Amino acid sequence: xxxxxxxxxxxxxxxxxCAVLGHFLSLNPDFRVKKFFTARDFLNVLHExxxxxxxxxxxxxxxxxxxLAQVKEISPDTKVIIISGQEDIxxxxxxxxxxxxxxxxxxxxxxxxxxxxxxxxxxNIALKKELAELQLEVQKKYTFQKAIIGNSHTLKQVFSLMxxxxxxxxxxxxxxETGTGKDLVAKSIHFNSARKKFPFVPVNVAAIPRELLESxxxxxxxxxFTGASTRRIGKFExxxxxxxxxxxxGEMDIxxxxxxxxxxxxxxxSRVGSNELIKINVRIIAATHxxxxxxxxxxxxREDLYYRxxxxxxxxxxxxxxxxxxxxxxxHFTDLFCNDNNLPKKHFDVEAKKKLMLYSFPGNIxxxxxxxxxxxxxxxxxxxxxxxxxxxxxxxNHFTTGSDSLTLKQFTSQMIQHYLDTNNYDVLKxxxxxxxxxxxxxxxxxxxxxxxxxNGDNKFND
Amino acid sequence: xxxxxxLYSLQxxxxxxxxxDGFIRDIVSVFLNNVPANATELVKAxxxxxxxxxxxxxxxxxxxxxxxxxxxLHQEIREVEQMAKTQTNLHQIxxxxxxxxxxxxxxxxxxxxxxxx
Numbered sequence: 001x002x003x004x005x006x007x008x009x010x011x012x013x014x015x016x017x018c019a020v021l022g023h024f025l026s027l028n029p030d031f032r033v034k035k036f037f038t039a040r041d042f043l044n045v046l047h048e049x050x051x052x053x054x055x056x057x058x059x060x061x062x063x064x065x066x067x068l069a070q071v072k073e074i075s076p077d078t079k080v081i082i083i084s085g086q087e088d089i090x091x092x093x094x095x096x097x098x099x100x101x102x103x104x105x106x107x108x109x110x111x112x113x114x115x116x117x118x119x120x121x122x123x124n125i126a127l128k129k130e131l132a133e134l135q136l137e138v139q140k141k142y143t144f145q146k147a148i149i150g151n152s153h154t155l156k157q158v159f160s161l162m163x164x165x166x167x168x169x170x171x172x173x174x175x176x177e178t179g180t181g182k183d184l185v186a187k188s189i190h191f192n193s194a195r196k197k198f199p200f201v202p203v204n205v206a207a208i209p210r211e212l213l214e215s216x217x218x219x220x221x222x223x224x225f226t227g228a229s230t231r232r233i234g235k236f237e238x239x240x241x242x243x244x245x246x247x248x249x250g251e252m253d254i255x256x257x258x259x260x261x262x263x264x265x266x267x268x269x270s271r272v273g274s275n276e277l278i279k280i281n282v283r284i285i286a287a288t289h290x291x292x293x294x295x296x297x298x299x300x301x302r303e304d305l306y307y308r309x310x311x312x313x314x315x316x317x318x319x320x321x322x323x324x325x326x327x328x329x330x331x332h333f334t335d336l337f338c339n340d341n342n343l344p345k346k347h348f349d350v351e352a353k354k355k356l357m358l359y360s361f362p363g364n365i366x367x368x369x370x371x372x373x374x375x376x377x378x379x380x381x382x383x384x385x386x387x388x389x390x391x392x393x394x395x396x397n398h399f400t401t402g403s404d405s406l407t408l409k410q411f412t413s414q415m416i417q418h419y420l421d422t423n424n425y426d427v428l429k430x431x432x433x434x435x436x437x438x439x440x441x442x443x444x445x446x447x448x449x450x451x452x453x454x455n456g457d458n459k460f461n462d
Numbered sequence: 463x464x465x466x467x468x469l470y471s472l473q474x475x476x477x478x479x480x481x482x483d484g485f486i487r488d489i490v491s492v493f494l495n496n497v498p499a500n501a502t503e504l505v506k507a508x509x510x511x512x513x514x515x516x517x518x519x520x521x522x523x524x525x526x527x528x529x530x531x532x533x534x535l536h537q538e539i540r541e542v543e544q545m546a547k548t549q550t551n552l553h554q555i556x557x558x559x560x561x562x563x564x565x566x567x568x569x570x571x572x573x574x575x576x577x578x579x
Contacts, residue, residue, distance in 0.1 A: 016489060020478065
């Protein structure tokens, strides 16, 4: 573990003892030591929030209790070691209850015990700092715009809903095809919400055998069923004060749905094999690739649970509806892959970009990632060409130009026409998806380079 | 003529890591600047029967007396601290305070002489 310098304030009215402690603690070059003879002088600089304070219990201008309370109020993370001439267990216990981190009696072993105590605290401080840095890093990582790549209008709408989700505790339901990034949305909401310091606990409902799901979610007592050799807390308890992400909620067994509904209504759980009710405070984010309302109509999903979970619905668009986001995401994955594998930075040539843009990506972002990574491996230079891009032959849902010898203008027309054909000739939508101006499309329509109706004349005229 | 045994000892200070001559001299100097004055305050508080002050001063001096190993005061300073705190056996306290004062004065003189301070 990295040992960083720590600041130690000595508050001691006894000049001799203060000099001894100051000398002793200054032996470690990583300890930044300051000495104070009165509580007043010390309180004047407490805003510097030292890592550790050694506090003489008997000061001329205040009591140890009172000063301890002020330290804990102004600088709650500061560790306080009380150094006292009184070997009084009651005082020590009382000070511990009030937040003191250690109590050392002034005697022949004071310095040694102080050294040990500060050593332990230093490890603890380093761990806390490391944790805070990690939390910050995680938060940065899940900043919406960094975690979810794209500029399309549909994605901006998703960001706007996510913003609303972060400032409230509302239940969120995320829907979208497989591979659209539902888990990333859930994590980003959690790590940008007030619950970010508490756990984010994901549960993939589809991956847990039906008979084990109850114990997985609510925990179990020792001996409650065969194999329950110890008590185990469930995901709800684990996520207390944080977020529980129920992925693939549409796969949940109907009986289990009733139990989940009761928990969500009552905000309390009982472990399997126990009657004890445990209060929980958990934010739920549920996700599914299914249309839950259809499932309700088919009797496979409880209607009451559906409405309980619906909360703020966020629908993630499939990649094929995100237009030029495909290229941005492909570039992001290329950079990541090259960086992780010590490869030089690679870029896509025009043909490769065309090929990516014209494919429907039924596996969405997950499929794009694997296509891009393979392309990085197949390409021996810094350029990725169309031949490096291997697309699934199972999907026939991709646009083909029919000819390799088109001009760029002809290719552009065909591609925009393809998007118009597959988007009900909605010019605004297509312009947004392809990141081109709507006036460009209208101009091409007027020039008879595009049609606004299938096999028909253009209705639009300036 | 035989040398009188010293009233103080540097043993505990020397046990502290890196306790070189400079450090010892600094501590002795701080002791001389503070503890005799504490002893004078102790006498004054005793004369005024201000037992709360007597307790606090004795409590503070106790750590210094232990640190400089002034062993003949080890028990006396604790008794004064306790008497003042509980306000018991106060008829003995003045003699004990005077004894402490005298020993501190003699110890200070010894230290001043030993360290040319």
